[in-house]
Amino acid sequence: MKDLISVNQINRQIFEDIFHFFKEYKNRYKNGETKISDLRGYSVLLPFFEESTRTRTSFELAGKIMGADTINISGSSSSIKKGETLYDTIKTLEAMQSDFIVIRHSMAGAAHIVAKEVKSHVINAGDGAHEHPSQALLDAFTILEHKGKIEGLKIAIIGDILHSRVARSDMKLLKMLGAEITVCGPQTMLPRHMEVFDVDYVTTNIDDALKDKDVAIFLRIQLERQKKVFFSTLNEYSIKYGLNQKRIDLLKEDAVIMHPGPVNRGVEMQSELVYGERSLILEQVENGLFTRMAIYRFLIEQ
Amino acid sequence: MKDLISVNQINRQIFEDIFHFFKEYKNRYKNGETKISDLRGYSVLLPFFEESTRTRTSFELAGKIMGADTINISGSSSSIKKGETLYDTIKTLEAMQSDFIVIRHSMAGAAHIVAKEVKSHVINAGDGAHEHPSQALLDAFTILEHKGKIEGLKIAIIGDILHSRVARSDMKLLKMLGAEITVCGPQTMLPRHMEVFDVDYVTTNIDDALKDKDVAIFLRIQLERQKKVFFSTLNEYSIKYGLNQKRIDLLKEDAVIMHPGPVNRGVEMQSELVYGERSLILEQVENGLFTRMAIYRFLIEQ
Amino acid sequence: MKDLISVNQINRQIFEDIFHFFKEYKNRYKNGETKISDLRGYSVLLPFFEESTRTRTSFELAGKIMGADTINISGSSSSIKKGETLYDTIKTLEAMQSDFIVIRHSMAGAAHIVAKEVKSHVINAGDGAHEHPSQALLDAFTILEHKGKIEGLKIAIIGDILHSRVARSDMKLLKMLGAEITVCGPQTMLPRHMEVFDVDYVTTNIDDALKDKDVAIFLRIQLERQKKVFFSTLNEYSIKYGLNQKRIDLLKEDAVIMHPGPVNRGVEMQSELVYGERSLILEQVENGLFTRMAIYRFLIEQ
Numbered sequence: 070m071k072d073l074i075s076v077n078q079i080n081r082q083i084f085e086d087i088f089h090f091f092k093e094y095k096n097r098y099k100n101g102e103t104k105i106s107d108l109r110g111y112s113v114l115l116p117f118f119e120e121s122t123r124t125r126t127s128f129e130l131a132g133k134i135m136g137a138d139t140i141n142i143s144g145s146s147s148s149i150k151k152g153e154t155l156y157d158t159i160k161t162l163e164a165m166q167s168d169f170i171v172i173r174h175s176m177a178g179a180a181h182i183v184a185k186e187v188k189s190h191v192i193n194a195g196d197g198a199h200e201h202p203s204q205a206l207l208d209a210f211t212i213l214e215h216k217g218k219i220e221g222l223k224i225a226i227i228g229d230i231l232h233s234r235v236a237r238s239d240m241k242l243l244k245m246l247g248a249e250i251t252v253c254g255p256q257t258m259l260p261r262h263m264e265v266f267d268v269d270y271v272t273t274n275i276d277d278a279l280k281d282k283d284v285a286i287f288l289r290i291q292l293e294r295q296k297k298v299f300f301s302t303l304n305e306y307s308i309k310y311g312l313n314q315k316r317i318d319l320l321k322e323d324a325v326i327m328h329p330g331p332v333n334r335g336v337e338m339q340s341e342l343v344y345g346e347r348s349l350i351l352e353q354v355e356n357g358l359f360t361r362m363a364i365y366r367f368l369i370e371q
Numbered sequence: 372m373k374d375l376i377s378v379n380q381i382n383r384q385i386f387e388d389i390f391h392f393f394k395e396y397k398n399r400y401k402n403g404e405t406k407i408s409d410l411r412g413y414s415v416l417l418p419f420f421e422e423s424t425r426t427r428t429s430f431e432l433a434g435k436i437m438g439a440d441t442i443n444i445s446g447s448s449s450s451i452k453k454g455e456t457l458y459d460t461i462k463t464l465e466a467m468q469s470d471f472i473v474i475r476h477s478m479a480g481a482a483h484i485v486a487k488e489v490k491s492h493v494i495n496a497g498d499g500a501h502e503h504p505s506q507a508l509l510d511a512f513t514i515l516e517h518k519g520k521i522e523g524l525k526i527a528i529i530g531d532i533l534h535s536r537v538a539r540s541d542m543k544l545l546k547m548l549g550a551e552i553t554v555c556g557p558q559t560m561l562p563r564h565m566e567v568f569d570v571d572y573v574t575t576n577i578d579d580a581l582k583d584k585d586v587a588i589f590l591r592i593q594l595e596r597q598k599k600v601f602f603s604t605l606n607e608y609s610i611k612y613g614l615n616q617k618r619i620d621l622l623k624e625d626a627v628i629m630h631p632g633p634v635n636r637g638v639e640m641q642s643e644l645v646y647g648e649r650s651l652i653l654e655q656v657e658n659g660l661f662t663r664m665a666i667y668r669f670l671i672e673q
Numbered sequence: 674m675k676d677l678i679s680v681n682q683i684n685r686q687i688f689e690d691i692f693h694f695f696k697e698y699k700n701r702y703k704n705g706e707t708k709i710s711d712l713r714g715y716s717v718l719l720p721f722f723e724e725s726t727r728t729r730t731s732f733e734l735a736g737k738i739m740g741a742d743t744i745n746i747s748g749s750s751s752s753i754k755k756g757e758t759l760y761d762t763i764k765t766l767e768a769m770q771s772d773f774i775v776i777r778h779s780m781a782g783a784a785h786i787v788a789k790e791v792k793s794h795v796i797n798a799g800d801g802a803h804e805h806p807s808q809a810l811l812d813a814f815t816i817l818e819h820k821g822k823i824e825g826l827k828i829a830i831i832g833d834i835l836h837s838r839v840a841r842s843d844m845k846l847l848k849m850l851g852a853e854i855t856v857c858g859p860q861t862m863l864p865r866h867m868e869v870f871d872v873d874y875v876t877t878n879i880d881d882a883l884k885d886k887d888v889a890i891f892l893r894i895q896l897e898r899q900k901k902v903f904f905s906t907l908n909e910y911s912i913k914y915g916l917n918q919k920r921i922d923l924l925k926e927d928a929v930i931m932h933p934g935p936v937n938r939g940v941e942m943q944s945e946l947v948y949g950e951r952s953l954i955l956e957q958v959e960n961g962l963f964t965r966m967a968i969y970r971f972l973i974e975q
Contacts, residue, residue: 098468103412104440110707112734122455123463126442130414130467133440138708138737140730141443141745153726153935160948161727161934164958165734166702330463331455344462354466400770405714406742424757425765428744432716432769435742443745632765633757646764656768 070371072184072191073364076202076242083367084209084246090363091210091356098134098359108365109136111168116158117194118144118174123330123354124194124203128171131361137169155179156186163187169365172196190368198232204329205238207360209246211353212284215325220247223321225278227310228288228337229258230266235329236288240268253278254288254310275310279319287312287328287337303336312338317347325349372673374486374493375666378504378544385669386511386548392665393512393658400436400661410667411438413470418460419496420446420476425632425656426496426505430473433663439471457481458488465489471667474498492670500534506631507540509662511548513655514586517627522549525623527580529612530590530639531560532568537631538590542570555580556590556612577612581621588629589614589639605638614640619649627651674975676788676795677968680806680846687971688813688850694967695814695960702738702963712969713740715772720762721798722748722778727934727958728798728807732775735965741773759783760790767791773969776800794972802836808933809842811964813850815957816888819929824851827925829882831914832892832941833862834870839933840892844872857882858892858914879914883923890931891916891941907940916942921951929953 113132117125132139162170167189172180177199184191195201224243230236230252244250244267251270260266272278279285326347334340415434419427434441464472469491474482479501486493497503526545532538532554546552546569553572562568574580581587628649636642717736721729736743766774771793776784781803788795799805828847834840834856848854848871855874864870876882883889930951938944
């Protein structure tokens with residue numbers, strides 16, 4: 070396993086192996102070992118063709134903490150503007166002796182296509198509405214830390230299921246790990262053919278979706294990708310699908326609430342709930358750092 | 372003192388402590404110790420929501436020289452564009468285990484607001500027209516190196532007093548250190564209520580302002596923030612408030628000239644004076660590097 | 674020799690010295706020594722006023738591998754937007770104790786002008802249509818690795834000769850090293866006064882140009898700098914000056930094909946030839962990394 074492109078690559082053994090590294094790095098870091106040399110002499114190149122703060126920063130900082138040389142390459146300040154193909158950009162980065170290429174691209178399948186063509190380890194940091202495997206891993210690790218298991222948990226995923234790479238990766242990984250998955254959103258944001266996604270329940274009713282769940286994962290409404298006409302119905306979305314205190318009470322008593330961020334406050338959830346006592350949102354960010362460290366380590370140990 | 376947000380936090384003891392570190396680092400660097408490990412294992416995250424060359428580069432390089440892992444986050448290539456609140460951005464950076472958050476933002480008070488909410492050390496690298504404390508420190512250190520003291524010096528600050536964060540921070544810090552402060556600019560750029568700023572003299576006449584001063588600090592006319600109508604009077608500004616050789620002769624014989632940069636040549640001063648024998652402008656830049664190193668060190672020693 | 678501004682500075686001895694370091698670094702890196710401390714305690718500042726992926730990444734990564742602290746400064750996010758002069762920007766970087774300033778600028782002569790004014794080592798990473806000396810060195814080293822010599826080789830350079838800094842630097846360096854240079858392109862892209870460029874042959878006929886050559890260097894058509902009207906003749910350019918299999922057969926049997934990248938596939942050459950068996954394009958990129966390491970080393974040893 071040279072690359073991490075899709076959660077489809079992750080079986081239970083691989084999940085356990087990466088989780089093992091995750092726990093090791095988190096433990097070492099929390100015990101004051103904030104500089105590590107496991108990637109000393111490695112280079113991490115980060116071509117990001119879409120904007121990002123948390124994912125790019127997390128991968129970059131994880132590399133730096135481990136001693137790697139990291140290089141940012143943004144879509145806007147690069148040869149991309151000169152019309153270079155993605156393939157040529159990545160071949161060029163490989164020729165610069167890149168050990169890791171962490172790529173974000175608007176096109177589904179982009180990371181997969183380039184991974185086959187280079188010897189560098191390629192990590193998919195998001196390819197269009199397709200996959201975001203490091204997010205799914207950090208979500209699963211965060212749940213595991215809180216619940217002690219994933220097998221048998223009842224998990225609801227709420228929002229724009231169809232167009233979300235987070236939803237797609239979370240559903241597949243958590244299902245593989247034995248969770249019962251309920252997806253919920255407006256009709257226009259739901260999969261038509263449930264069997265494609267292999268989830269357990271699909272509903273347009275959020276109250277049904279949240280009832281007796283252990284975990285509720287809210288997805289970001291990607292306002293920046295929507296047409297302006299959508300904005301007139303934001304308030305309606307908030308009323309129909311946004312989290313409020315009453316809806317929290319539908320969950321199990323010890324349920325946790327997650328969101329990949331950034332949250333649209335007042336849309337996906339009421340503002341005061343974002344960092345409320347049930348929320349794991351900041352833990353997700355923190356675990357993202359150690360998850361990325363674990364992914365780097367796992368890939369070089371193969 | 373977890374954060375450096377305002378020069379109001381700096382009393383004489385704190386000023387001496389930071390100056391002590393400043394001299395130590397400058398001395399070590401000048402003696403060839405150009406790589407230091409005092410921040411090894413620390414992370415410095417630099418969210419800059421306004422453009423900057425010298426301040427950002429200075430903080431970034433200072434961190435790197437000291438062995439920190441540094442991460443740039445620009446307002447244009449980040450989640451900010453996705454509408455994330457400043458508060459959420461900073462909480463996210465904290466969750467990534469940031470030791471330092473060096474923030475520049477167009478809103479007065481931005482750094483103060485976030486500092487209260489995070490455990491990371493927050494350094495204000497400029498918040499709107501409000502404060503720029505590291506600039507005030509480097510200005511004071513530069514004066515101190517040349518004059519041996521600040522107490523009793525006669526210092527003129529010339530330009531857009533009202534809208535300048537450098538003016539605001541310089542006035543307060545230098546006044547606290549015992550200087551006599553004269554401010555000078557066009558009527559529209561002067562404080563109406565002198566007592567708010569606690570300066571000694573206010574004048575619209577530059578010749579009065581410069582007469583017998585030890586130090587003259589010229590402020591940048593922020594052309595990029597002005598409407599186009601302002602440009603027609605640039606020449607007039609230069610004639611009325613720009614530094615020329617005749618005006619230098621009004622200063623004390625051993626007076627020094629400063630400017631936070633970048634200079635609008637021919638506006639705030641005649642081009643040939645920018646790096647003239649009285650000018651400390653490049654020393655300010657150099658001292659900026661060691662000042663930022665000293666600030667990092669001071670904050671972790673608290 | 675404090676700076677590398679032009680290939681005019683490079684005589685045979687200097688060429689051999691830099692090549693010596695190039696081979697040393699390439700050899701050490703290939704033997705697993707991927708982290709070196711030769712630039713530990715040095716700072717490399719990279720003000721790039723024009724966009725770049727490969728050149729900037731190559732210089733930045735080369736610096737990092739050698740242990741330097743590197744800082745990117747882009748024309749768009751810096752004081753340049755505030756109207757600062759190039760001279761003041763560079764004086765400011767020098768005042769920050771920069772050891773190296775690697776500059777790309779749209780103005781011919783920019784690097785030369787600033788190099789005289791600062792103590793930092795200045796490296797010209799491309800100044801308008803003027804010079805790109807590190808590209809010429811990596812091209813020459815790549816040829817030398819494959820052919821064992823440059824003296825006496827027949828080299829064709831194809832494309833927009835007049836406006837290409839790569840062409841200008843390649844021609845001069847390879848000619849100095851004893852190659853026979855043929856340049857070829859549309860009449861409007863050719864030098865009027867051949868003696869200025871000191872090349873051996875000038876032709877508008879690509880078949881004449883390629884015949885019996887050891888090396889063919891294709892230049893990038895800079896579509897992004899052209900007006901839209903040019904696009905209607907792209908296909909014509911491809912037919913008249915693009916490389917195809919038939920034209921490859923005109924070259925010597927063991928000839929090699931080069932391009933500074935990024936290639937406009939289907940314009941300068943047929944897509945399937947870009948990484949074909951004769952192509953050294955990816956080797957050029959790889960050698961670029963070790964060439965930049967060698968340049969840094971050469972300049973600090975002076």
